[in-house]
Amino acid sequence: MSSANGRLTGLREGQVIVYGGDRTTTVPSELANTFRAGDRLIVVDRTGDLLHVPAAAHRAATSAVDAALDAFRTLGRCTDDQISSFFLSFADRLADDEQAAPILAANADDVNRASAAGRSTTRLRLTEAMRADMIAGLRMWAQMPAARGATERVLDHGSWSVEARRAPLGVVGFVFEGRPNVFADAAGVVRTGNTAVLRIGSDALGTARTIVTHALAPALSGAGLPAGAVTLLDDASRASGLAMFADGRLSLAVARGSGHAVTQLGAVGRQSGSSVSLHGTGGAWLVAGVAADADRFAASVRHSLDRKVCNT
Structure with missing residues (x-):
């Protein structure tokens, strides 16, 4: 449902919502019952998930x-x-x-x-x-x-340059x-x-x-x-x-x-x-050069897995 100015003011159970350009989903009863004027509806384009954001x-x-x-x-x-x-x-x-x-x-x-x-x-x-x-x-x-x-690099073209x-x-x-x-x-x-x-x-x-x-x-x-x-x-x-x-x-x-x-x-x-x-x-990438110290690399792997933090 929408008002004259095009703002969404409510939802109906079973209301069809288009997403992803050519797919549809419907409004469940719980969402229809809780949605109020001033709230926002986010439709996830990839999945059709309907996400309710109260005002x-x-x-x-x-x-x-x-x-x-x-x-x-x-x-x-x-x-x-x-x-x-x-x-x-x-x-x-x-x-x-x-x-x-x-x-x-x-x-x-x-x-x-x-x-x-x-x-x-x-x-x-x-x-x-x-x-x-x-x-x-x-x-x-x-x-x-x-x-x-900070200047990262300079491209010199003789009479002019780009930084x-x-x-x-x-x-x-x-x-x-x-x-x-x-x-x-x-x-x-x-x-x-x-x-x-x-x-x-x-x-x-x-x-x-x-x-x-x-x-x-x-x-x-x-x-x-x-x-x-x-x-x-x-x-x-x-x-x-x-x-x-x-x-x-x-x-x-x-x-x-x-x-x-x-x-x-x-x-x-x-x-x-x-x-x-x-x-x-919680995944992470470790990148090592061909000359990397094997013991240090192994220690980096070990210590990246033994703490409850984001290992990035």
């Missing part, structure tokens, strides 16, 4: 991408020293026991709720080892040489499972002049909100970087991740996790025109 989830995703896009435009005027200062401040706030206390308390609450619901807390628990890894990762980003605008230079992509959207250390991973895109939107698993949302309040936001502000440079998509629904990946303003859409949900996210991102990176099966 609230769409607004949350759009607002987050708005903030990240505005921040990207501003970030180009910020210095590399400001970016380094952000990473160091973020790390220092996590390292300070007093400032980290609210984060650890929020994480304990998240762990207790997940445990009570019978879900695994292996990646959710913010242990001292995870905290140390986050701090080390942020400090690594701070020390990494700046690459924005190939590095340039930022834009907004990078991340959908992660529930693990707090993703902030240190995703924030790294700021080093190269990009901005990020993070949608984290619902089990870790309380921890994520507290990290933003007590560490991320103050570090961005103190360094003079735009507040939206790293934006939390503050919505626990899976639909908000779909809405973000359906936003064609993303330059890169990154999904971590496994199974059909990640495959759907990738399909939505691709048909919306974004480049997509998926690692749903």
Whole structure:
């Protein structure tokens, strides 16, 4: 059903939906009963999956991408020293026991709720080892040489030349499972002049909100970087991740996790025109030259398989 202005206002059970140019599917009763005016319907072109995005989830995703896009435009005027200062401040706030206390308390609450619901807390628990890894990762980003605008190569044609230079992509959207250390991973895109939107698993949302309040936001502000440079998509629904990946303003859409949900996210991102990176099966590639040390190569294989992280 649609209104006079062509907006979808409702769905009927059995309603025929065309997808892929020459195929059809029908609206199931559950979708018809829950769809309301203002909601969005995403049709996966490859499979015909009908994905329901409630209006609230769409607004949350759009607002987050708005903030990240505005921040990207501003970030180009910020210095590399400001970016380094952000990473160091973020790390220092996590390292300070007093400032980290609210984060650890929020994480304990998240762990207790997940445990009570019978879900695994292996990646959710913010242990001292995870905290140390986050701090080390942020400090690594701070020390990494700046690459924005760097000249990669020059083609000299005598009286004129062409330079190939590095340039930022834009907004990078991340959908992660529930693990707090993703902030240190995703924030790294700021080093190269990009901005990020993070949608984290619902089990870790309380921890994520507290990290933003007590560490991320103050570090961005103190360094003079735009507040939206790293934006939390503050919505626990899976639909908000779909809405973000359906936003064609993303330059890169990154999904971590496994199974059909990640495959759907990738399909939505691709048909919306974004480049997509998926690692749903935890696989990785190792490439070695003919002169590579065999022992070192074997160790790389072994150590890539013994940790519960994305091995990329």
